[in-house]
Amino acid sequence: MATDAGIRRPRTRRQHLFVKELKSLMYAFGDDPDPLPESVQVLDEIVTDYIIDMCHDAARMASRGGRNKIKVDDFKFALRKDQRKLGRVEELLIMSKVIADARKQFDDKQEVNDIAGTGK
Secondary structure: OEOOOOOEOOOOOOOOOOHHHHHHHHHHOOOOOOOOHHHHHHHHHHHHHHHHHHHHHHHHHHHHOOOOOOOHHHHHHHOOOOHHHHHHHHHHHHHHHHHHHHHHHHHHHHHHHHHHHHOO
């Protein structure tokens, strides 16, 4: 559990947040359908540490910008050296916007049909 500076954080008892998802990923990548709990726990710690480190990096970027709140751009800046991850983040953000726009259009059409159907 090393950070970027090479300093080890003390081990704390954590909730295992990603057990179900990690088991599925491990199976998808060729592991046993029911992997060892220790293997899942190690991967869970790695994923959790990565997420915490990314959040700390983004918070650092926000504080350097004089802000108390973290923005998506802070995460993008923290990922700027890893083009593959940055590209995936941008792809997911675009898809999120497309889905939100499609839902809005669908809801608008439903409202128009509801109004037309009730005779208002």
